Amino acid sequence: MKKLGRRFVRRLPLRSVVSLTIGVVAWEVTGQLFFAGRPYLFVPFSAAVGRLVFLASTGSLIRHTLASLQWFAVGSGVAAGIGVPLGVLMGSSERVRSVADPWVTIWLVTPHIVLFPVVILWLGIGLVSKAMMVFLGALFPMVITTYSGSRMVSAEYLEVAASFGATRLQQLTTILIPGSVPSIIGALRLGLGRGLISVVVAEWLGTNVGLGLLIKDASDMLDSATVFAGALTFCCLGLLLHYSLSAIERRAAPWHQAQTEQ
Amino acid sequence: MGYSAVTLHCLELSKYFVGPNGDRIEALRDITVAANAGTFVAVVGASGCGKTTLLRLVAGLLAPSSGRIVVNGKLVTGPGLDRAMVFQRDSLFPWRTALDNVLYGLELQGVPRNIRRSRGLELLELVGLKGFESYYPYQLSGGMRQRVNVARALAVEPGLLLMDEPFANLDAQTRELMQRELERIWRATEKTTMFVTHHLEEAVFLSDEVWIMGSRPGRLIEVLTVRLPRPREPALKRSQYFQELVDYVWERIRPDVEQGSLQPP
Numbered sequence: 001m002k003k004l005g006r007r008f009v010r011r012l013p014l015r016s017v018v019s020l021t022i023g024v025v026a027w028e029v030t031g032q033l034f035f036a037g038r039p040y041l042f043v044p045f046s047a048a049v050g051r052l053v054f055l056a057s058t059g060s061l062i063r064h065t066l067a068s069l070q071w072f073a074v075g076s077g078v079a080a081g082i083g084v085p086l087g088v089l090m091g092s093s094e095r096v097r098s099v100a101d102p103w104v105t106i107w108l109v110t111p112h113i114v115l116f117p118v119v120i121l122w123l124g125i126g127l128v129s130k131a132m133m134v135f136l137g138a139l140f141p142m143v144i145t146t147y148s149g150s151r152m153v154s155a156e157y158l159e160v161a162a163s164f165g166a167t168r169l170q171q172l173t174t175i176l177i178p179g180s181v182p183s184i185i186g187a188l189r190l191g192l193g194r195g196l197i198s199v200v201v202a203e204w205l206g207t208n209v210g211l212g213l214l215i216k217d218a219s220d221m222l223d224s225a226t227v228f229a230g231a232l233t234f235c236c237l238g239l240l241l242h243y244s245l246s247a248i249e250r251r252a253a254p255w256h257q258a259q260t261e262q
Numbered sequence: 263m264g265y266s267a268v269t270l271h272c273l274e275l276s277k278y279f280v281g282p283n284g285d286r287i288e289a290l291r292d293i294t295v296a297a298n299a300g301t302f303v304a305v306v307g308a309s310g311c312g313k314t315t316l317l318r319l320v321a322g323l324l325a326p327s328s329g330r331i332v333v334n335g336k337l338v339t340g341p342g343l344d345r346a347m348v349f350q351r352d353s354l355f356p357w358r359t360a361l362d363n364v365l366y367g368l369e370l371q372g373v374p375r376n377i378r379r380s381r382g383l384e385l386l387e388l389v390g391l392k393g394f395e396s397y398y399p400y401q402l403s404g405g406m407r408q409r410v411n412v413a414r415a416l417a418v419e420p421g422l423l424l425m426d427e428p429f430a431n432l433d434a435q436t437r438e439l440m441q442r443e444l445e446r447i448w449r450a451t452e453k454t455t456m457f458v459t460h461h462l463e464e465a466v467f468l469s470d471e472v473w474i475m476g477s478r479p480g481r482l483i484e485v486l487t488v489r490l491p492r493p494r495e496p497a498l499k500r501s502q503y504f505q506e507l508v509d510y511v512w513e514r515i516r517p518d519v520e521q522g523s524l525q526p527p
Contacts, residue, residue: 159349159353160353160355160366161366162323163322163323163341163346164346164366164367164370165342165343165371174369174370178357179355179357253357254398255357255399255400256356
């Protein structure tokens with residue numbers, strides 16, 4: 001953990017640290033100076049963090065977060081399990097591509113949120129329903145990103161494989177899949193981000209537990225401190241996902257990052 | 263296992279492509295030529311004369327429109343383990359280390375891991391990359407990458423080594439060095455080699471035979487035998503005989519080069 005922290009700090013250039021610090025100070029000062037008597041409109045950074053600590057100490061933050069993570073994990077896990085293989089298949093087979101492409105495009109350009117009321121009608125407001133909404137949000141960005149990435153795996157590599165007598169299956173396992181690892185990571189990054197948005201929307205539409213509910217209830221009662229505390233929690237979850245994926249990419253595709261940096 | 267050097271025969275070989283307007287483009291016309299086992303053949307000609315097409319036909323990556331290619335008495339119908347190709351551009355797999363790139367062909371064949379590994383290490387040593395087995399391609403220079411590329415082709419123990427301008431993207435000094443290295447490796451392995459290049463000095467320096475091709479349509483205009491002693495030393499390039507050979511090849515392809523430079527591709 002200590003090592004991880006040190007690496008994180010080393011990777012963050014001084015300018016970024018300064019810029020972040022200025023932002024937080026500006027937030028604090030704005031809250032203290034202009035919204036001193038009106039905490040229902042805006043709260044300083046310290047108040048948001050204070051509320052976060054308080055909510056954590058009562059256990060309510062953890063309960064809501066775990067609930068949200070539950071449907072997030074199920075929905076985006078299933079989305080990755082279907083979306084990534086589908087994307088690779090679309091990249092490798094003309095037949096799969098021509099069948100799947102119009103549907104993927106249609107779903108991608110349609111705001112998937114319009115379906116959520118229907119999902120609630122069909123599946124209620126339980127785990128399955130919310131996992132389904134996360135799934136819908138995460139699936140198509142994952143498919144399309146994996147697909148376009150696997151199409152970019154150079155045709156030359158496939159020709160090399162062919163010249164060594166690789167079968168279609170061997171071309172898939174030795175060229176397309178390893179060559180697509182960076183775009184699969186990118187697909188997960190994009191899809192999980194969309195999944196997180198879907199968590200919030202799903203919970204706003206109806207739930208009895210979850211971070212989105214915590215934020216919405218607080219907002220209804222003009223409790224801005226809790227709203228900001230909830231937002232900070234989502235921000236931390238997003239950052240955690242982001243850096244985990246970067247760590248996975250360093251392990252799974254060490255060649256890629258170094259190559260793009262060159 | 264593996265192939266020692268093999269003979270290559272091209273018999274009345276022709277290749278057409280279908281152009282963008284549906285018209286037929288004649289890439290190669292009626293090529294009949296043979297290479298003895300263990301011969302180093304350089305294929306030269308103006309851009310667009312079809313030398314790379316000829317190589318890809320022999321590799322089995324393209325099918326001829328008519329005619330036949332016979333390698334060691336066997337008709338070529340597709341890629342095969344008796345032939346291996348060294349590609350022009352950076353065709354090493356970036357996600358594999360140098361050693362794993364070399365082992366690729368053996369892996370496809372299902373050769374056991376420990377046998378694979380020792381053969382791969384031997385080959386890396388042969389191409390002068392001992393100790394670099396765990397480097398990724400991005401960590402290697404252009405010259406080193408092409409050494410790995412050569413080792414990858416040699417790993418499957420082909421009888422016929424096909425090289426498509428492997429040194430085209432290297433700087434001039436590295437290129438000189440790689441020519442000498444290739445000649446050394448070739449002498450050590452004695453593979454029949456077909457080496458496509460537009461660099462005439464390189465062609466004469468390396469080869470036993472230069473196949474000179476003409477353009478529009480691509481055809482073989484002469485097979486020139488190069489009688490120079492081996493091992494070939496760099497000083498050879500300054501000898502009068504060497505220069506005469508290079509000048510002769512240049513005169514044979516010059517009309518095509520001049521005409522080609524005034525035409526759209």
